[in-house]
Structure formats: structure tokens, C-alpha cells
Amino acid sequence: ISEPDEPRLSAVRRVDSEVPQPSSTVAETHRTPAEISSVKLEDRERGLEVHSDVILKKEKSANPFRGKHNVLVERLSEVHESRGKLPVVSEEQAVMEAINENPVVIICGETGSGKTTQVPQFLYEAGYASGNGIIGITEPRRVAAISMAKRVGYELNRSQEVSYQIRYEGNVNPKMRIKFMTDGVLTRELASDFLLQRYSVVVIDEAHERSVYTDVLIGLLSRIVILREKRGIPLKLIIMSATLRVEDFAENKLLFSVPPPVIQIDSRQFPVSVHFNKRTPTEGEYLEEAYKKICKIHKELPAGGILVFVTGQQEVHALCSRLRETFPFRESRRCPSGSQVEETGKTKMKGVKFKLDAYPVSALDEEEGIAHVDDEDLLGTDPSTNAREATFQAAAEPMYVLPLYSLLSSDKQALVFQAAPEGSRKCVVATNVAETSITIPDIKYVVDTGKTKMKLYDRNTGLSTFRVMWTSKAGANQRAGRAGRTSAGHCYRLYSSAVFNDNFSQFTPPEITRRPIDDIVLQMKAMNIEKIINFPFPSPPNRESLMVAEEELLALEAVKLLKPGKSAEVGGSRISALGKIMSSFPVAPKFAKMLAISNQQGLTPYVITLIAALTVQELFVESWNDGSEQSEEVRKRHGYLSQMKKRWIGTGYTKMLGDLMVLLKAVGAADFNGATEEYCKEHCLRLKAIREIRQLRQQLANAVSLVTASDEVLINPQTPPPNELQAKLILQIVLCCLGKKIARKLPHSVVDANKPEKHRLKHSYQTQNLEQLVYIHPNSVLFQDEPEYILYQELFEGKKIYCRNVMEIRPEWIPKFLPQYCTFEKPDETAEPFFDEKSGTVVCQLSSTFGAHAWPLPAA
Ligand code: CDP
Numbered sequence: 001i002s003e004p005d006e007p008r009l010s011a012v013r014r015v016d017s018e019v020p021q022p023s024s025t026v027a028e029t030h031r032t033p034a035e036i037s038s039v040k041l042e043d044r045e046r047g048l049e050v051h052s053d054v055i056l057k058k059e060k061s062a063n064p065f066r067g068k069h070n071v072l073v074e075r076l077s078e079v080h081e082s083r084g085k086l087p088v089v090s091e092e093q094a095v096m097e098a099i100n101e102n103p104v105v106i107i108c109g110e111t112g113s114g115k116t117t118q119v120p121q122f123l124y125e126a127g128y129a130s131g132n133g134i135i136g137i138t139e140p141r142r143v144a145a146i147s148m149a150k151r152v153g154y155e156l157n158r159s160q161e162v163s164y165q166i167r168y169e170g171n172v173n174p175k176m177r178i179k180f181m182t183d184g185v186l187t188r189e190l191a192s193d194f195l196l197q198r199y200s201v202v203v204i205d206e207a208h209e210r211s212v213y214t215d216v217l218i219g220l221l222s223r224i225v226i227l228r229e230k231r232g233i234p235l236k237l238i239i240m241s242a243t244l245r246v247e248d249f250a251e252n253k254l255l256f257s258v259p260p261p262v263i264q265i266d267s268r269q270f271p272v273s274v275h276f277n278k279r280t281p282t283e284g285e286y287l288e289e290a291y292k293k294i295c296k297i298h299k300e301l302p303a304g305g306i307l308v309f310v311t312g313q314q315e316v317h318a319l320c321s322r323l324r325e326t327f328p329f330r331e332s333r334r335c336p337s338g339s340q341v342e343e344t345g346k347t348k349m350k351g352v353k354f355k356l357d358a359y360p361v362s363a364l365d366e367e368e369g370i371a372h373v374d375d376e377d378l379l380g381t382d383p384s385t386n387a388r389e390a391t392f393q394a395a396a397e398p399m400y401v402l403p404l405y406s407l408l409s410s411d412k413q414a415l416v417f418q419a420a421p422e423g424s425r426k427c428v429v430a431t432n433v434a435e436t437s438i439t440i441p442d443i444k445y446v447v448d449t450g451k452t453k454m455k456l457y458d459r460n461t462g463l464s465t466f467r468v469m470w471t472s473k474a475g476a477n478q479r480a481g482r483a484g485r486t487s488a489g490h491c492y493r494l495y496s497s498a499v500f501n502d503n504f505s506q507f508t509p510p511e512i513t514r515r516p517i518d519d520i521v522l523q524m525k526a527m528n529i530e531k532i533i534n535f536p537f538p539s540p541p542n543r544e545s546l547m548v549a550e551e552e553l554l555a556l557e558a559v560k561l562l563k564p565g566k567s568a569e570v571g572g573s574r575i576s577a578l579g580k581i582m583s584s585f586p587v588a589p590k591f592a593k594m595l596a597i598s599n600q601q602g603l604t605p606y607v608i609t610l611i612a613a614l615t616v617q618e619l620f621v622e623s624w625n626d627g628s629e630q631s632e633e634v635r636k637r638h639g640y641l642s643q644m645k646k647r648w649i650g651t652g653y654t655k656m657l658g659d660l661m662v663l664l665k666a667v668g669a670a671d672f673n674g675a676t677e678e679y680c681k682e683h684c685l686r687l688k689a690i691r692e693i694r695q696l697r698q699q700l701a702n703a704v705s706l707v708t709a710s711d712e713v714l715i716n717p718q719t720p721p722p723n724e725l726q727a728k729l730i731l732q733i734v735l736c737c738l739g740k741k742i743a744r745k746l747p748h749s750v751v752d753a754n755k756p757e758k759h760r761l762k763h764s765y766q767t768q769n770l771e772q773l774v775y776i777h778p779n780s781v782l783f784q785d786e787p788e789y790i791l792y793q794e795l796f797e798g799k800k801i802y803c804r805n806v807m808e809i810r811p812e813w814i815p816k817f818l819p820q821y822c823t824f825e826k827p828d829e830t831a832e833p834f835f836d837e838k839s840g841t842v843v844c845q846l847s848s849t850f851g852a853h854a855w856p857l858p859a860a
């Protein structure tokens with residue numbers, strides 16, 4: 001990034017030209033508006049260099065990207081009213097003055113002060129979207145990108161002009177002037193237009209979240225702003241953050257040599273009383289504790305919404321359905337306002353002004369619907385309902401329970417912004433999403449489990465696990481703050497003050513220091529950043545994970561070393577033609593490579609399906625191994641499942657493809673049979689997973705046809721399963737891309753070998769980078785077969801360390817497809833090359849060994 005100026009841009013074009021170019025007509029239609037505008041701009045710059053200088057002198061601060069006039073917006077009176085209450089609105093003048101006069105501005109203010117919804121509107125009204133450029137806003141979370149785009153479109157009364165784009169989904173259209181997107185999406189755009197010439201302003205929202213892409217974007221934009229200024233097409237950069245640790249950006253001399261102004265939005269925060277528990281519940285108790293606390297609040301405390309923080313989607317659902325059972329929402333007898341249950345099951349309420357028709361009732365009913373309650377439950381005779389719950393039911397009004405987490409569909413998310421139906425209390429059960437990204441109105445009580453789910457990654461083993469951990473002090477305080485937006489509130493912390501003081505860290509460390517960064521490094525390489533180590537990160541990543549990422553990309557052949565003999569982090573590395581193609585697919589580098597090399601023998605549709613299936617995970621309703629009771633019927637069905645899996649894989653190469661063949665067949669079977677609920681149940685498939693896979697597959701297919709510029713319909717539900725040749729090629733493609741995830745069977749110990757076959761323990765496997773031995777999971781279709789050499793998708797820890805998604809490979813493929821991991825020995829001095837009649841070639845004996853544990857392998 002030292003000086004990514006003209007020469008580098010032409011370097012981009014040079015690399016591009018190595019990539020097979022689509023025919024010109026197709027290329028024309030597939031050009032993004034950004035590319036087209038960048039071509040025009042470059043021409044104009046070249047031709048009018050002197051001229052533009054003159055203009056610059058005459059109108060010093062003129063910005064060709066900004067319209068001359070303010071834009072008049074007519075808002076609905078309801079919007080007018082609610083905007084008026086937001087603290088940021090009274091600061092509009094100060095905010096806009098700072099933006100007009102400075103290239104970079106930092107705005108910080110409490111969550112809910114109106115930054116996300118209002119600042120884009122200020123910019124729009126000031127004409128920043130009516131010149132050549134549009135307004136771009138990045139969000140670290142998909143939920144926020146979608147819901148904020150909708151809100152701003154509604155507030156501006158111009159919903160067509162406000163679009164969103166998340167990784168696989170968006171509603172971008174030619175009228176768009178404001179674009180909300182995830183930070184990953186903008187990072188990808190940088191690879192095709194490093195100067196972001198379609199934007200007049202870029203707003204980086206939620207900078208305090210410190211997501212990897214946000215951090216990288218801030219680093220990049222700090223330089224892009226200077227480059228754009230030099231070219232007379234200034235770009236405004238606005239960084240918005242909650243009141244947390246702004247100094248990481250504001251006072252970082254590496255990022256900004258002139259510190260940007262920080263505008264502090266003082267918002268009215270009502271006092272929140274924080275109540276600590278006397279004792280801290282154990283690991284297994286906090287959900288129960290949260291449930292009890294909610295019940296108590298609902299029963300004993302005055303009106304006001306409740307917001308509960310738990311750690312993940314499953315906990316959200318579990319708690320939601322329990323609360324719905326306890327405080328049924330639909331039941332007319334419990335509803336003071338006199339709602340009644342109709343035959344159709346829809347609720348009608350007197351004097352309540354919202355339309356139930358507007359709710360996606362069928363979708364709600366499907367999984368998180370308002371519970372259907374029969375009399376037995378109400379009377380508390382259900383053995384699972386204890387006496388205390390029965391008392392709550394008798395006393396309390398209904399509860400309007402809503403889930404909120406990042407992958408929840410957008411119409412369901414939208415429900416949290418609406419008022420609860422009269423006569424009921426709103427209770428939102430949320431993950432971290434509600435901490436700062438989304439402000440839920442009317443919350444008076446916050447119940448904080450203090451827990452958060454973090455993905456932890458072990459650099460040595462490559463194992464990644466989700467662990468439920470204590471959040472940080474800053475996080476807990478943000479959560480508490482949610483209770484004081486509209487009036488004084490209460491926060492119930494389900495842990496003691498001693499635990500808070502002693503066990504909570506001050507801040508959650510930035511994501512970039514906590515996870516593998518191969519994907520972001522690839523994106524940066526695609527922008528021709530050769531020495532990542534010199535990049536101005538707000539917080540630099542760990543040196544070791546940088547090294548691992550560089551090595552991984554080198555092994556995938558996505559980059560080439562600049563100085564042979566010197567490691568990539570020291571000498572730098574440059575993106576290869578393959579890497580360039582890989583960087584255009586919105587998936588992890590290993591999957592991107594699978595896509596990039598799948599363009600043969602009609603394999604692309606299979607590879608797309610596989611990537612979708614491997615990403616979604618847990619396609620099957622597997623048998624439980626936790627010793628819990630299983631009904632006869634369930635057990636029978638699982639017996640059937642494992643038989644079916646065996647039948648699916650067949651013999652030969654399709655069998656070697658193992659669990660991946662099972663995935664392909666399962667998705668194919670569901671396609672063929674229309675993926676109905678009955679079909680899925682009958683075959684132990686999770687309907688939701690099937691739907692997700694099909695959706696993801698379509699999105700990937702679209703992405704691929706965009707990149708390859710082919711209009712070919714890739715996904716045909718009637719595609720037959722892969723044949724022998726295709727199965728073999730798929731296996732080899734996967735091998736090339738998963739690299740080191742190979743394990744070799746170890747012989748039984750002598751003791752085991754003496755036991756009769758059926759009492760013998762299962763074989764253990766030796767992997768490349770792990771000292772501990774690993775096992776094939778009983779759910780794998782290759783569990784019984786125990787092949788000599790296996791390839792697996794990943795390791796996970798259960799009672800033992802297990803391989804997930806296992807395939808069988810031939811050892812001689814390893815030196816052929818993964819030479820980068822092998823050491824080749826010179827042919828034996830005495831062994832002369834000889835003519836092999838069978839193959840008709842001269843053969844020279846060459847032996848190879850693989851990686852750390854030095855397995856001898858046959859020559860390729
Ligand atoms: O970004 P910041 O946290 O400062 O605030 P915001 O997200 O702009 O929210 C401002 C207000 O708009 C809050 O009171 C939200 O509840 C409200 N809002 C809404 O009513 N509906 C939406 N879809 C989004 C926000």
C-alpha cells in the first residue's frame with residue numbers, strides 16, 4: 001500500500017489480461033457500473049488534466065461528486081416526529097460543517113442516538129448523492145445492513161434510492177443513491193475499483209465492533225482519501241462508532257497523519273439501575289436463571305419491554321418457545337384487552353391498530369410462531385410444566401416474544417421495531433446483535449446473562465471451536481445502556497459484581513487478532529498489496545496468523561513469492577492469475593479454488609452444491625450420541641438412514657468420495673423429490689438445511705456466472721449424480737484445495753489386535769499437524785471401512801477428536817496434486833531409469849515423503 005498509484009493500477013490490468021477474457025459483447029453487458037464509470041473517469045482525467053487544475057483553483061473546495069444544491073425531501077409526518085427526538089438531528093449543522101471541511105470525520109455517540117439512520121440522510125440532503133457519486137455505508141452485520149436500508153428508504157420516502165447488498169443478496173437497482181452493505185462487500189469492490197470512484201462518501205458504521213473487514217477498510221480508506229484528493233475527485237470518509245475506544249482511530253498516527261475531528265453526539269441517556277446477582281450461576285444454569293428473571297419481571301414489575309441477551313440462535317429459540325409456553329400470546333382468556341381466537345388461528349384485537357395480515361404468519365408459525373396452546377398446558381397439568389410456571393400463567397398478561405439474531409430473515413427482524421400489541425409485554429430474546437447494531441424501542445428492562453459466544457481458533461492445531469465466554473466490561477455496559485433509551489430502566493446482571501470486576505476484560509479484542517485471516521489477505525493481495533506487514537491496520541494482526549495465511553495462500557497457489565527464498569511476510573508475495581479469479585468468488589479461499597478449477601467435465605454444478613452443503617452443515621438429523629432416550633421409531637429411521645447412505649455411495653470412486661458423495665446424493669434426492677416436509681422427515685434430512693443449501697447454491701451459481709460471464713443455467717434440479725470419472729475428478733479437486741487435511745491410518749496396537757474383531761477399537765489416524773490421534777466419526781459413511789488414507793473437511797472435538805466429512809484418497813495422488821507439501825528424494829544412485837512396457841514410458845524411481853510425520857509415499 002506504500003504508493004498504490006498509477007503503475008499499480010496498470011498492474012491490476014495486466015494481471016487481469018492473463019485471465020481468460022470473456023467475449024467482448026458479454027464483457028460489455030457484465031461490466032459493473034463501477035467499472036464503466038472508472039473507465040470514463042480515467043479518460044477524462046488524462047484528457048483534461050490542465051483544465052481540471054484550473055477548475056480546482058477557481059473553486060477551491062468544489063467537489064465534482066457533490067451536487068450543487070441541497071435536495072428537498074418530503075417526509076411523512078410520523079417520520080418527522082420521530083426524527084425530531086433523535087440527538088443526532090439537533091447536531092446536523094455541526095456534523096455537516098465538519099464533513100464539508102474535512103476529508104475524514106469521526107462521529108461517535110451512544111447507540112440509538114440516530115447515527116446510522118440519520119447521517120446518510122444528512123448527506124443525501126446536502127447533495128452528496130446527486131452528483132456523480134453515491135453514498136456508501138458499511139455495516140459489520142448483515143442484519144443491520146438490511147434493516148437500516150429499509151428504514152432510511154422509508155424515512156426519506158424514496159425507498160427505491162436506498163439499497164442494500166450483503167454477501168449473497170441485495171436489491172441494488174439503477175436508481176440507487178444510498179447503498180448499505182456489509183464491510184466485506186465493499187472490500188470486494190475495492191479489488192475492481194481501488195479508488196472507489198462510484199462513491200462520493202463512504203461511511204464506516206459500527207467501527208467500535210472492530211470486525212476484520214472494518215479494520216482493513218479503515219486502513220485502506222485512510223490512503224484512498226489521499227489518492228482521491230490528489231486527483232481532484234475528493235472522497236469523504238466518515239467513521240461512526242459507539243462511545244468506545246475511539247482513540248484507536250482518532251489518535252493513530254499511522255492511519256491519519258492529521259488527526260480527524262471527532263464529533264461527540266451527546267444523547268440523553270436515562271439512568272439505568274444495575275442489579276447484580278448475589279451468586280453467579282454455573283455454566284449450565286444461566287438460561288434457566290434468565291428464564292426465571294424474565295418471569296419475575298413480567299409478573300411483578302410495571303409495563304415496559306424486556307431485552308434478554310443470550311449467546312446464540314439455538315438459545316434464542318429455546319428461550320423463546322419456553323416463554324411462549326409460559327405466557328401464551330394468543331390465548332384470549334389471558335388477554336385483558338379482549339382478544340379472541342378465531343377458527344383460523346389468527347388473532348384479532350379490539351382497538352389495536354396493527355394489521356396481523358402484515359405479519360408473515362405462516363412463516364412465524366413454522367418455527368418461532370406464537371405457540372398453539374391447548375388447555376392442558378394452560379392448566380399446568382403437563383408434567384414438564386412445574387407448579388411455579390402455572391402460577392405465572394394464572395397471573396400474568398400475555399408476552400409478545402420475539403427472537404433476534406443475525407441470520408434471522410429480514411421480515412422477522414423487522415418485528416422488533418414495532419410496538420407490542422396492546423395488553424401484552426414485548427420481550428426480545430437476542431444475541432449480541434442488540435448490543436450496538438440495532439436499537440429496539442421501548443425497552444425498560446435488560447436481562448444480561450453476561451455471556452457471549454466467541455469463535456476461538458487454535459493456531460497450532462487448526463481446530464476452531466465456539467466457546468461461550470464472559471463478555472467484556474464495555475460489552476456489559478452497552479447492554480445495560482439499552483434499558484435507558486426512552487425512560488429510566490433496570491439492568492439485571494445474572495452474575496455477581498465480583499465476577500464482573502475480576503473476570504471481565506475491559507474490551508473484547510479486535511476480531512483481526514482472534515481469527516485466521518487467509519480470506520482477508522487474499523482480498524488484500526487482489527488489491528496488489530504485496531507486503532501486508534506494512535499495512536496501516538488500526539490493530540495489526542498477530543504475526544503468526546499472518547504467516548499462516550500467507551503460507552496457506554502460497555500452498556493454494558493463489559500467490560507467488562516476490563523474493564524466492566524469503567518468506568512471504570518478509571519478502572512479500574504477489575497474487576497469481578488463479579488467485580485473482582479466486583478473489584472474485586465470495587467464499588473462503590479453499591472453496592474459491594475449488595470453484596476456480598472446477599471448470600471441466602461439467603463439474604461446476606457439483607462443486608457448487610458441495611460448497612453450499614459444506615458451508616451449511618448438519619444436513620442430517622443424526623442419531624444422538626449423548627445417551628438420551630430415543631423412541632423406537634427414531635431409532636428405526638436412523639437405521640434406515642445409515643443403510644441409505646451406504647446405498648448412496650455405491651462403489652469405486654463414488655464410494656471414495658464418501659461423505660461428500662452422501663451430501664451430493666442427499667441434496668440431489670431432495671431436489672428430485674421436491675424437498676417436501678414429509679420427504680425430509682422420512683429421510684432424516686433437515687428441511688431448513690436443504691432450503692439454505694438450495695438458496696446458497698443459487699447465489700453461488702449467480703456469482704460464478706457473473707465471474708465467468710456465462711449465462712448458462714448452472715443448476716438444474718434434474719442433474720444426475722456424478723459418474724465414476726466425475727467422482728474421481730471431484731475428489732482430486734477437493735484434495736488440491738483442502739491440502740494438508742489428510743490423515744493416515746495407524747495399525748492396531750498389539751493388545752487390540754489380539755481381541756476378537758467386534759471388540760476391537762476403531763483405528764486411529766495420524767494427521768499432519770496434530771500430535772493427538774484423530775478418529776472417523778460414527779456418523780461418517782466410511783466409519784466401518786476405515787480407509788488407509790483419508791481426506792477430511794475439518795476436525796472437531798467431541799469425546800475424541802473427530803474428522804468431519806471424510807473421503808478416501810489414493811496415496812499416489814498426494815505427490816501429484818500436493819507437491820508443495822512433499823519432499824522428493826533423489827532416485828537411488830543405483831536405480832537406473834527403465835522402460836516400462838505397460839505404460840510405454842521411461843520410469844525413474846522417485847520416492848516422496850509428506851510433511852511433518854514423514855510418511856513415505858509412492859511416486860506420482
Ligand atoms: O446508529 P445509532 O445506534 O446511533 O441509532 P439508529 O440505529 O440510527 O437508531 C435511531 C432510532 O431509529 C432508534 O430509536 C431505533 O429504534 C429507530 N429505528 C426504527 O424505528 N426502525 C428501524 N428499522 C431502525 C431504527
Ligand code: MG
Nearest residue numbers: 115116436437
Ligand atoms: Mg448504528
